[in-house]
Amino acid sequence: MxxxxxxxxxxxxxxxxxxxxxxxxxxxxxxxxxxxxxxxxxxxxxxxxxxxxxxxxxxxxxxxxxxxxxxxxxxxxxxxxxxxxxxxxxxxxxxxxxxxxxxxxxxxxxxxxxxxxxxxxxxxxxxxxxxxxxxxxxxxxxxxxxxxxxxxxxxxxxxxxxxxxxxxxxxxxxxxxxxxxxxxxxxxxxxxxxxxxxxxxxxxxxxxxxxxxYTQAIGLGQAVLDARQAHEDPIKAICEREGGKHVFSGKINDLKRHFERGFNVGVASIEGLDDCRGSVGEITIQNEFLIFRRDGEMQACVPDLVVVLDLDSGLPITTEVLRYGQRVAVLALPCHELLRTQQALDVIGPAAFGFPELVYRPLAETA
Amino acid sequence: MxxxxxxxxxxxxxxxxxxxxxxxxxxxxxxxxxxxxxxxxxxxxxxxxxxxxxxxxxxxxxxxxxxxxxxxxxxxxxxxxxxxxxxxxxxxxxxxxxxxxxxxxxxxxxxxxxxxxxxxxxxxxxxxxxxxxxxxxxxxxxxxxxxxxxxxxxxxxxxxxxxxxxxxxxxxxxxxxxxxxxxxxxxxxxxxxxxxxxxxxxxxxxxxxxxxxYTQAIGLGQAVLDARQAHEDPIKAICEREGGKHVFSGKINDLKRHFERGFNVGVASIEGLDDCRGSVGEITIQNEFLIFRRDGEMQACVPDLVVVLDLDSGLPITTEVLRYGQRVAVLALPCHELLRTQQALDVIGPAAFGFPELVYRPLAETA
The missing domain is CATH 3.40.1610.10 (CV3147-like domain)
Known part of the structure; x- marks a missing residue:
């Protein structure tokens, strides 16, 4: 050893x-x-x-x-x-x-x-x-x-x-x-x-x-804790640190979630709030949040990160504790470049999850 | 070695x-x-x-x-x-x-x-x-x-x-x-x-x-072949050799069989022929033939052997080739004594197959 x-x-x-x-x-x-x-x-x-x-x-x-x-x-x-x-x-x-x-x-x-x-x-x-x-x-x-x-x-x-x-x-x-x-x-x-x-x-x-x-995850979590302590916006802190976007705010108004082939799968529907009022967000789930659509149009998908946070606290919400009525923020964060090669996309791009019609556009390039 | x-x-x-x-x-x-x-x-x-x-x-x-x-x-x-x-x-x-x-x-x-x-x-x-x-x-x-x-x-x-x-x-x-x-x-x-x-x-x-x-199985198969060659009744030869009974003859008139949890499971219904005319036989299947009932009454069950043969040739029919219209003989053969202890019945008796209401009566003792 x-x-x-x-x-x-x-x-x-x-x-x-x-x-x-x-x-x-x-x-x-x-x-x-x-x-x-x-x-x-x-x-x-x-x-x-x-x-x-x-x-x-x-x-x-x-x-x-x-x-x-x-x-x-x-x-x-x-x-x-x-x-x-x-x-x-x-x-x-x-x-x-x-x-x-x-x-x-x-x-x-x-x-x-x-x-x-x-x-x-x-x-x-x-x-x-x-x-x-x-x-x-x-x-x-x-x-x-x-x-x-x-x-x-x-x-x-x-x-x-x-x-x-x-x-x-x-x-x-x-x-x-x-x-x-x-x-x-x-x-x-x-x-x-x-x-x-x-x-x-x-x-x-x-x-x-x-x-x-690990350094990244600990630093990211610390940034959220620091922002909360300083009464600043943790969602903004996350987006700045990770180069991401706050793409939606709303209330979960429909949730289909079931256990299939050993996975949690489902769809969460989100009624827009604040500047998203009048819009509908939708997240596709297979253990993780895979795809975010706004009014039917794809805004972010795997391998980029679709993150759901509590709208007030900025704390992350996992798929198994998602529930009707939660007020959430949806963030899209760019994935690491090792996940964006063609070799990687063959395995973790939208087609690999059963969505061959979706074209992945790296968030890192459009941000 | x-x-x-x-x-x-x-x-x-x-x-x-x-x-x-x-x-x-x-x-x-x-x-x-x-x-x-x-x-x-x-x-x-x-x-x-x-x-x-x-x-x-x-x-x-x-x-x-x-x-x-x-x-x-x-x-x-x-x-x-x-x-x-x-x-x-x-x-x-x-x-x-x-x-x-x-x-x-x-x-x-x-x-x-x-x-x-x-x-x-x-x-x-x-x-x-x-x-x-x-x-x-x-x-x-x-x-x-x-x-x-x-x-x-x-x-x-x-x-x-x-x-x-x-x-x-x-x-x-x-x-x-x-x-x-x-x-x-x-x-x-x-x-x-x-x-x-x-x-x-x-x-x-x-x-x-x-x-x-192996000696038993080869000898049993040979007895069937010998009987057929001598134009004798192979079914009788099997029963004599194994100490079993020919419990039913009939035509398969209903067959429910499907693939479930990795097994072939189902039920075969048999319309009586010859001296069984007017009676209905029923066989419960889980990969093997588990239980034989005549007019609703159990005649034989695991661990004893429920055997289905072609009525004319005396050749065995397996669960996956069973089909509507086949003319079959149902035999009940006693199992080996190692399968009849309480220790064995806990694992291979009818209750272990989901039929706790059935009482196993060893064929060897009632023959």
Whole structure:
């Protein structure tokens, strides 16, 4: 095991408070409820565990990074809490299968509770988490990481549930097959498990991970907290920091949301308020907020971030706690450039989500 | 690897012809289409592979037996042929996971194509198949083997599909959990895969397997062939040999059959013919024929064998080829005594199939 300790930043409870908000914003409604993640992370800190971030630049090329995260539907993980050691069981079983130990833990998706899962598992295992992730946001399926998009073969992987069951996906012929089999299995396991993927090299991770995600998410959350403390507009603070736009304000007046194929899917309709009065907003959901339309016209879509915030507090709202009558702000934030290549769009563009008629226009270029 | 070669019986194409019929009868409609199994076994023989049966008594106590079989719905495996080497890939991956080689192959269920699967895999691997199995018939779920009933923990196991995907069920907290996860995964894989279970010792196998299943099935099939050749009644020959009863004759006049949760399920209604004229028979199906009722009254049920034969030829009919208008004979055959203990009935009695109101009365005691 490498000694990365001296180069790590140890997170405080205040950092975790900020990460809850930042990962909630970047989660675009998904990635698991960040509040529950925060409570788990805080408990780990109070039990004496160190939650540590390692700068991505510190990684040696031949380091071995095991990325992990929760898999399932946000709705399930919100209602049924994790047993808590699923990630550690995954890591240990995978290490045993591989015959070597991981040097550091990676994050599959920075969005939502999945920002916390690697920190907690790594802390239990005495390892750091690399400051980066595979999405720069949250996406509903496993093949949607930059790791997979840029060529990492994520099997063998190990998935563990709260009951004590463990499954190793020995070999999947494609990343999509890995997703298909793991999705079926996680539904059988009750809908909320943890999965640790085949290790990546430090060189691969530095080239293909979204860098500095933890720093970004903590900074973003801190900006919201600072704005609230200073009685300034947190929504403005987010847009300025992320180069995004506040595209809609309104009240949720219709919500179709159901559990299908292991996902939360649905549509939220928003009646315009303030300067959006007379307009209707609509958000398409698959675990995350995928597409925002105003009066039928697409304003933002994957891979850019469609974010829903409480209109007054500026705090993020996840898909499973969305409800009729909420007054919300819809933001569109540009995604990282690694998500905008043609190679990436084939996997995470609107067509990959079943909307081939939509043409993705990068927000970063139109802002 | 032990040298069991000298003690083995090498099966001929004639033996396979008999096994097709015998395993079809014992399959009670399920276990995968035996005709397709026969074609695959015959091809293996013609390619120069030896399909070998090892007497169960020859097993040393510390021998390691890996049992395997097809998993999925008979309907799928009938329409989509196996790639052919799924079983070998399972065996090799499991051996690698375990760190040792199997001494012999075991059969999970003697019924249907699942009698052929171990023979073919073992032949490719140069191993014998022990003359015994875990059901003495076919059942739809994995926890329904005598192996599982009498205490074998069947994980780690490996499941391979025709595409090249491989999944290792590292640990299941119960046999039922193993079934639940594997069933979800096999549906994701397309509905017809092969699964090899954690090895059993020779001592365990000798104590808890249904002994001499292959000899029984080949002998039973041969008895049908002999009766047909001698223009005698094959149905009578089956009943005499197995101690069973010919409980109904009639024409299928209604058939509800659908694919649900990875199984063929349904109900077949039979209009009485000959001395059953005026009566109505009804068979409940879940991959296998589970229950036979005459005029609403239960005549036979699991774990005893409900067998459907072509009324004229005496050849077995599997659930996926059952159709309107077929003239059939329904037989009830007593199951092996290992399936009749209270421990077994908890897993394979009518209540376990969702019929708690039915009281199982062993055919062996009422005959």
């Amino acid at each position: 490498r000694d990365y300790q001296s180069q790590c930043r140890v997170l405080t409870e205040e950092d975790i408070d900020a990460l809850e908000i930042g990962s909630g914003i970047l989660g675009t409604g998904g990635g698991g409820n960040p509040y529950i993640g925060k409570l788990r992370a805080r408990q780990a800190i109070r039990e004496g565990h160190e939650l540590k971030i390692l700068p991505i630049e510190a990684l040696e090329d031949d380091a071995r990074i095991v990325a992990l995260g929760g898999i399932g539907a946000p709705l399930v993980s919100f209602e049924r809490l994790k047993e808590g050691r699923e990630g550690v069981r995954c890591l240990r079983a995978l290490e045993e299968r591989l015959g070597f130990k991981a040097d550091a833990i990676g994050c599959e998706e920075i969005g939502g509770q999945n920002s916390m899962e690697p920190l907690i598992t790594a802390a239990f295992a005495g390892l750091p988490v690399v400051d980066g992730d595979g999405m720069g946001r949250a996406f509903p399926e496993m093949q949607m990481t930059t790791y997979a998009i840029y060529g990492h073969n994520s099997t063998p992987s190990v998935m563990c549930d709260p009951h004590g069951n463990a499954v190793c996906f020995e070999h999947a012929i494609t990343e999509k097959w890995h997703e298909t089999m793991a999705r079926a299995c996680v539904i059988a396991q009750g809908g909320a498990s943890v999965l640790a993927s085949a290790p990546m090299s430090g060189a691969f991770f530095k080239a293909h991970a979204i860098p500095h995600s | 032990r040298d069991y070669q000298s003690q083995c019986r090498v099966l001929t194409e004639e033996d396979i012809d008999a096994l097709e019929i015998g395993s079809g009868i014992l399959g009670t409609g399920g276990g995968g289409n035996p005709y397709i199994g026969k074609l695959r076994a015959r091809q293996a023989i013609r390619e120069g592979h030896e399909l070998k049966i090892l007497p169960i008594e020859a097993l040393e106590d510390d021998a390691r037996i890996v049992a395997l079989g097809g998993i999925g719905a008979p309907l799928v495996s009938f329409e989509r042929l196996k790639e052919g080497r799924e079983g070998v890939r399972c065996l090799r991956a499991l051996e690698e996971r375990l760190g040792f080689k199997a001494d012999a192959i075991g059969c999970e269920e003697i019924g249907g194509q699942n009698s052929m699967e171990p023979l073919i895999t073992a032949a490719f691997a140069g191993l014998p198949v022990v003359d015994g199995d875990g059901m003495g018939r076919a059942f739809p779920e994995m926890q329904m083997t005598t192996y599982a009933i009498y205490g074998h923990n069947s994980t780690p196991s490996v499941m391979c599909d025709p595409h090249g995907n491989a999944v290792c069920f590292e640990h299941a907290i119960t046999e039922k959990w193993h079934e639940t996860m594997a069933r979800a995964c096999v549906i994701a894989q397309g509905g017809a895969s092969v699964l090899a279970s954690a090895p059993m010792s020779g001592a365990f196998f000798k104590a808890h397997a249904i002994p001499h299943s």
